[in-house]
Structures are given as C-alpha cells and as structure tokens.
Amino acid sequence: MDVLDHRICELGEGVLWHPLREELFWFDITGKRLLSHHPATGHTRAVPLTEMCSAAAWIDHDHLLVASETGLWTYDVGTGDFGHLADLEADNPATRSNDGRADPWGGFWIGTMGKNAEPGAGAIYRYFGGELRKIADGISIPNALCFDEGRGCGYFADTDARLLFRVPLDKAGWPTDAPEVFVDFTHAGLSPDGAVTDAAGTLWVALWGAGAVIEVSPDGTLGARHELAAPHATCPAFGGPEFTTLYCTSATQGLGAGALAEAPLSGALFAQPGAGQGKAEPAFKLDTGDA
Template sequence: MNPFDDRICALGEGALWHPERQELFWFDVTGRRLLSRGHDAREIALPEMCSAAAWIDRDRLLVASESCLSVLDIASGTFTRRLCDLEADNPATRSNDGRADPRGGFWIGTMGRNAEPGEGAIYRYHAGELHRLFGNVSIPNAICFAPDGSRAYFADTERGLLFRVSLDDGGWPAGEPELFVDFAAAGLWPDGAVTLADGSLRVALWGEGAVVAVSPDGAIGAFHRLPAPHATCPASGGPGYRTLFCTSATQGLSPAALGHAPLSGATFFLEDICEGKPEPAFRLDLCGDTE
C-alpha cells in the first residue's frame, strides 16, 4: 500500500469514505483531530477524543466521542446536536471502533482508556435510543456488516478473536455471537475491518503492518502490506469503490521502530484491489430530526 496522506496520527482510526462528497475522513484519536482528503485536505480540532463516524448527508456526520454521540457540521467543524451520552458517567472508558449499519443505526464500541480487560462494550444507537448489545470486551474493533444486513461482525483485539452474529429484520442481534476467525491462533491481532460487495472482509492487523482478506466463510487470505506496523482501520472508496484505504498509528512504537517505519501514523491506499460498496447513511430522521 502507498501513502495517501502523510499527516501523522498517533492513533489513526475510523476511516470513512463519504459517498456524496467523494472524500475520506479519519480520526487521530488521541490527537483529538478529524482529518479528511478529497479535493482538498481538511483538519478539524476536536474538544475531546473521537474515534468513529457515519455520514448523515452531504454536510453532516454522526461522530462518536469519549462521552457521547453527536452531529458534526462539516463546513464549520462544530457540533450542532448531542444525540446521547456514551458511558459519560464512566471517565475510565472512551469510544473506539464504530460503523453505521444497513438499517440506519450506528454500532459503537467502548473500551478502558488503558485497555483494561473486559471493561468495554458494544452498543447500537437506533431511532433515538442507545442499547447495550454485548459486554466484557477489552478492545472492540472490526465492527462491520454483511452486504445484505443479515450478519454483523466485531473483534476483541486483546483476545485476537473475530466474531459474527446473525441479525433480525430490524438489525438487532438474533442470537449470541459465535467465533468467526481465531486470529490469535495465527499470532495476529485484528483491528478495524470493512466488508466488500462480495461479502468478504478486509481486516487491519495491529502489529503486523498489513490488511488481510477474510472470505465469507472465515478463511484467511491475501495480505496487503503497508509500511507501518500498526495498521488500524480500512475503508473502501474512490471510483467504483475499488480503492482500499487504511489508517495507521505510532502508538506504542519505540524510537527505533519509528526510525525503521517513518510513515507510521500516515494513511495509505491501494488501487484496483477490491470491489467495495458505499457505507450506509446514519438515519438521523429516525431520531425525530426533520431538517
């Protein structure tokens, strides 16, 4: 994979291709920045750590922060509406990976600020209500959905496990999560993930410097290497959604490691590698919004 944007993030996360703007958005979580690149480069300073987003319309994003879900006006870089608290009464946790689902909701994971074991959870925000779906997660990542909306995926990076769960017609879990891929058995640690048009996944591997293909039946496939050991979150976008993007991080790397991988923290891309699909919009209108 080649450099797409050389602005260095301590913890790049939350890559999102905006289908109407033809623009890639991502976060520097601990640096409290939202970055983007389309026709121009954009950088928005944030009041607290933010980690994931969904597009609402051309001008607005749903943003998950360490304490809430809010609406961001892209042009002004300001938050215009607080939708709900997100473990705001627990200063020991923050948001992590999240993604809009095919039914207009938004799934978001929380974690301990120091990745304390079992302190995280996964929630769904839909129609103005936040519901806790799963607990006892250490580092929730890889939230993504089958193209037909029949399944959701998520990982616990700390345990090296990727799970899947069946969804009902409303987009709610229809049973208990089941193990989908045991990455730990291969010495790999899954971070963010995205599903493609054929139902396969592309999973970023923390510490491995790669995005790996995973088939719809859970087989590990080709590795797409990038010159940064901590790959964090992939997204598909560009013309025909045939470009694979991936954020990265410098977090936890020694000066020597950074010397060997000076592009750590940059955002990367690889063209004509996959046929992706547009991310679904978050349905703010289901929350009583009439704008």
C-alpha cells in the same frame, strides 16, 4: 499500499469515505483531531477536537455522526458545529469510544474501551431510532464492526483476545443470539483491528502489529494480505469513484524510537487503488431509523 496523506497520527482510526463528497474523514483519537482528504482536489483539513473522537458515519452531504469518549454527535462539516444526540458512557471517565460503523438499516454500532485498554472494560452499543442499546460487553478492545451483504449478521473483534466474532441479526438489525467466534487469530499470531466488508461479503481486516490488511472470506478462510509500511494498521475503508481503492489508517502508539526509525510512515493514511470491489457505506438515519 502507498501513502496518500503524510500527516502522522498517534492513533489514526475510523477512516470513512463520504460517497456524496468523495472525501475521506478519519480521526487521530489520542491527538484529538478530525482529518479529511479529498483525493481529486488534494484539499485537506484538520479540525481540533475538545475530546477524543474515534468513528463517524455520513448523514447527508454536509453532516456526519461522530462518536466521542462521552457521546454521539452530529457534526456540520461546513460550520464545524456539534449537536448532541446521546450520551455514551459519559458517566465513566475511564472509557472512550473506539471502532464504529453505520449499519445497513441506518443505525450505528459503536464500541467503548478503557482508556488504558483495561481487560473487559469495553462494550458495544447500537444507536437506532433514537435508542442507544448495549448489545455486547466484557470486551477489552472492540474493533472490526461491519456487516454482511445479506444483512444476516454483523461482525466485531476483540483485538486483545485476537478473536473475530459473528452475531446473527433480525430484520431490524438487532442481534437474535449470542455472538460466536468466527475466526480465532491466535493460531496465526495476528491481532484483528478495524474491518470492512466488500461488495461480495469478504471482510478486509486491519492487523495491529502486522502491517497489513488481510482478506477473510464469508466462511472464515484467511486470504490475501495487503501490506503497508506501518506495523500498526488500524482501520480499512473502500472509496474512490468506483469504490475500488482500499484506504487504511495507521498508528505510532506503542512504537519505540527504533521501530519508528524502521517504519517512519507509521501514523500516515495509506491507499491501494484497484485492491478490490467495495461499496458505499450506508448513511446514518437521524429519524426513526426504519429501513
């Protein structure tokens, strides 16, 4: 993968291809910035934020749903205005949001974690139809929130535990049973970070510490790796006019001077055209959330 955007993030995360704007949005969580890049024009923006934000979904051409350390918000791309939707552990200053993604029903899944990655301090919530409901807890670093093509299950990871989970979903997108381990990455010595599913249901999982995005088949088989020149790959996304370009954020967090000298592109945004066949992310629905 090659660098698309050289702006360095301490903790790049949450890359989203907006299908109507054909524009990428992502966050530097600890740097408190919302970044964007329009590949066709080269136009970029960097929006300073008042608190840590980590993930987004698109609502319409001009609005995003943004997850922050205290809540879920609407964001007007044109005016820069934020509107409050729901509190997200706003009474707990020790936690922040992390990975998040819109689901196929128009809801939004979002993980929380301790600001110092305290063991078991995190949880996963779903916001749907105006309701924020906790669907998993006791998680250290929630990541890899994504969904299979047939709407039958969702996925999430605990990066600290090196486990990728699968959870069955009902026709409205709510879990019907406890999550089960889908892939145990400990045997491969890998740490799963963000993930996205492609048009065939294959998961593309960023590997924190391994400098790659790895394909994982719907039956849990590890496949091809897509390398990038940054050890901390954080979040993949498909985009481009045909959804065939793989994008991935990265981070400098936790890398010493020696590691940064060896990987000076750490923290940049990477791209690989023709990597696979992705699909558009579903929109988040501000109304009742009915599919």
